[in-house]
Amino acid sequence: MSIQIAMLEDNDGIRNTLVSLFNKHENLHCVADFDNPNEAVRALPRLKPDVVLVDIHMPGGSGIEAIRQLKPILPETQFIVFSVFEDNDNIFDALTAGATGYLVKSTPPDKIIEAIHEVHQGGSPMSSRIARKIVANFQTKKSEAKQLEILTAREQEILNYLSKGFRYKEIASSMFISIETVRTHIRNIYEKLQVSSRTDALNKVFGK
Amino acid sequence: MSIQIAMLEDNDGIRNTLVSLFNKHENLHCVADFDNPNEAVRALPRLKPDVVLVDIHMPGGSGIEAIRQLKPILPETQFIVFSVFEDNDNIFDALTAGATGYLVKSTPPDKIIEAIHEVHQGGSPMSSRIARKIVANFQTKKSEAKQLEILTAREQEILNYLSKGFRYKEIASSMFISIETVRTHIRNIYEKLQVSSRTDALNKVFGK
DNA sequence: TAGCGTCTAACACTTTGATGTGATTTTGTG
DNA sequence: CACAAAATCACATCAAAGTGTTAGACGCTA
Numbered sequence: 001m002s003i004q005i006a007m008l009e010d011n012d013g014i015r016n017t018l019v020s021l022f023n024k025h026e027n028l029h030c031v032a033d034f035d036n037p038n039e040a041v042r043a044l045p046r047l048k049p050d051v052v053l054v055d056i057h058m059p060g061g062s063g064i065e066a067i068r069q070l071k072p073i074l075p076e077t078q079f080i081v082f083s084v085f086e087d088n089d090n091i092f093d094a095l096t097a098g099a100t101g102y103l104v105k106s107t108p109p110d111k112i113i114e115a116i117h118e119v120h121q122g123g124s125p126m127s128s129r130i131a132r133k134i135v136a137n138f139q140t141k142k143s144e145a146k147q148l149e150i151l152t153a154r155e156q157e158i159l160n161y162l163s164k165g166f167r168y169k170e171i172a173s174s175m176f177i178s179i180e181t182v183r184t185h186i187r188n189i190y191e192k193l194q195v196s197s198r199t200d201a202l203n204k205v206f207g208k
Numbered sequence: 209m210s211i212q213i214a215m216l217e218d219n220d221g222i223r224n225t226l227v228s229l230f231n232k233h234e235n236l237h238c239v240a241d242f243d244n245p246n247e248a249v250r251a252l253p254r255l256k257p258d259v260v261l262v263d264i265h266m267p268g269g270s271g272i273e274a275i276r277q278l279k280p281i282l283p284e285t286q287f288i289v290f291s292v293f294e295d296n297d298n299i300f301d302a303l304t305a306g307a308t309g310y311l312v313k314s315t316p317p318d319k320i321i322e323a324i325h326e327v328h329q330g331g332s333p334m335s336s337r338i339a340r341k342i343v344a345n346f347q348t349k350k351s352e353a354k355q356l357e358i359l360t361a362r363e364q365e366i367l368n369y370l371s372k373g374f375r376y377k378e379i380a381s382s383m384f385i386s387i388e389t390v391r392t393h394i395r396n397i398y399e400k401l402q403v404s405s406r407t408d409a410l411n412k413v414f415g416k
Numbered sequence: 417t418a419g420c421g422t423c424t425a426a427c428a429c430t431t432t433g434a435t436g437t438g439a440t441t442t443t444g445t446g
Numbered sequence: 447c448a449c450a451a452a453a454t455c456a457c458a459t460c461a462a463a464g465t466g467t468t469a470g471a472c473g474c475t476a
Contacts, residue, residue, distance in 0.1 A: 092346065095346040095347065096346050096347060098347065099343075100340065100343055101343075118336050121336065122336065122340055123335075123336020123337060123339060123340055124334075124336060124339035124340040124342070124343045125339075126332075126339055127331075128326050128329065128330065128331020128332060128333070129330060129331060131331060131332035131333075131334055131339065132308065132330055132331055134332070134342060134343075134346075135303055135307075135308055135332045135342075138303040138304050138342075139303065139304060139306065152451085152452060152453085153452095154452075154453065155452095162407070163407070163411075164411070165403075165405055165407035165411055167405075167431095167432065167433090168432075168433075169432090177453085177455085178455055178456085180454080180455050180457085181453070181455060183433085183434080183435090183455095184453080184454075184455075185453080186433085186434085187434075187435070187436095188452095190434080190435095196434070196435090197373055197375075197433085197434080197462090198406075198407060198433080198434095199370070199371070199373035199406060200373040202407070203372070203373055360421085361422095362422075362423065363422095375461095375462070376462075376463075377462090385423085385425085386424075386426080387425095388425050388427085389424050389426095391425095391463085391464080391465095392423085392424075392425075392426095393424095394463085394464085395464075395465075395466095396422095398464080398465095404465090405432090405463080405464080406463080406464095
């Protein structure tokens with residue numbers, strides 16, 4: 001079975017080069033190519049390709065928008081972004097929109113072919129610098145642990161209830177202590193974190 | 209300049225195979241190998257390798273713990289997890305502990321070598337199924353957009369202030385409207401989201 | 417134009433949250 | 447043991463948040 005590919009790329013040169021690159025391979029078949037998002041959004045639902053290569057910046061709309069609209073209709077189809085942009089906003093927007101892979105435009109032809117096979121086999125092909133940025137996103141969230149260190153076990157426990165939206169009296173009965181004790185703990189938590197409201201405390205500790 | 213590598217892997221067979229694999233390559237040099245985390249944590253700070261390949265499950269401790277301790281001391285060193293585990297918990301724990309790459313044990317030798325070069329050049333080598341899981345993690349967070357849809361523009365704006373811990377009066381003056389209007393909007397937001405407190409609303413929309 | 421949704425605003429009222437000041441008991445470490 | 451840190455509880459007070467109800471102004475559209 002050959003893999004059905006579609007292309008969304010406004011640059012004629014790049015698009016045609018890639019189309020013929022795909023068709024040079026036995027098990028790849030380029031079923032359609034578009035130079036603007038609108039056409040793609042209209043035509044692709046009927047074509048149901050396995051993989052779509054999508055450029056981000058195009059006159060006539062964003063490729064990310066196209067993915068956002070198409071992915072819910074074509075959940076089986078894998079979208080790979082193919083872009084010159086490497087900034088966090090574009091990367092994360094693309095992924096939350098439903099892209100499964102992200103390649104920078106400098107990717108050599110053989111790596112593009114490899115990526116298509118990879119995404120078709122359940123992987124997430126990603127240029128190395130892109131992957132690094134995604135990983136970095138996880139690592140910034142660890143400051144949380146550091147803030148928590150200054151809180152006692154009991155205080156952390158209460159903070160946890162706070163994060164779940166529990167009212168003081170609910171925390172008190174869940175922890176089998178008086179509501180006054182809950183107040184005291186929370187007062188101490190706020191003091192340590194240098195905040196003065198539940199939301200501020202949560203943002204400071206779990207805060208993005 | 210050759211890349212200085214260290215290995216942390218309890219299985220003697222695998223460890224020795226990899227060490228000799230590395231040393232077969234001109235520009236790679238394996239400077240140390242350990243069969244338990246403790247020794248590694250003590251010795252590595254002095255060796256300052258460029259790349260460390262780390263197994264997760266070992267008698268004597270977790271490789272993830274070792275990374276958590278070592279990464280702050282060796283920020284320049286890149287840690288690649290090398291494990292049979294592919295569950296989300298291990299993957300995300302490893303990344304937040306400071307790992308930059310994650311390879312499954314079935315990775316062929318030439319891909320391991322490639323990964324070491326990749327991580328050394330600023331990339332994040334990742335087995336395809338691992339990458340897919342990381343990407344999937346982003347996509348689950350998009351339910352947020354769905355919840356937001358039912359809120360009007362003005363309501364979303366206010367919800368945003370709420371998430372930042374603003375008090376009603378602060379929101380009112382920031383948006384140049386009366387505090388009573390702020391109340392009304394928030395009442396409507398809570399109604400739509402079926403909640404009855406700030407924290408519940410935030411959890412429902414931006415919810416972890 | 418009549419109706420719908422949105423944004424705006426007000427008033428009254430109850431509940432919850434935050435803060436100040438105090439105290440007793442338990443637990444762990446030098 | 448003695449001291450410190452942590453956990454427990456109390457009372458008082460004010461600020462903030464949440465709830466019920468009502469209503470005018472605007473824009474869109476069936």
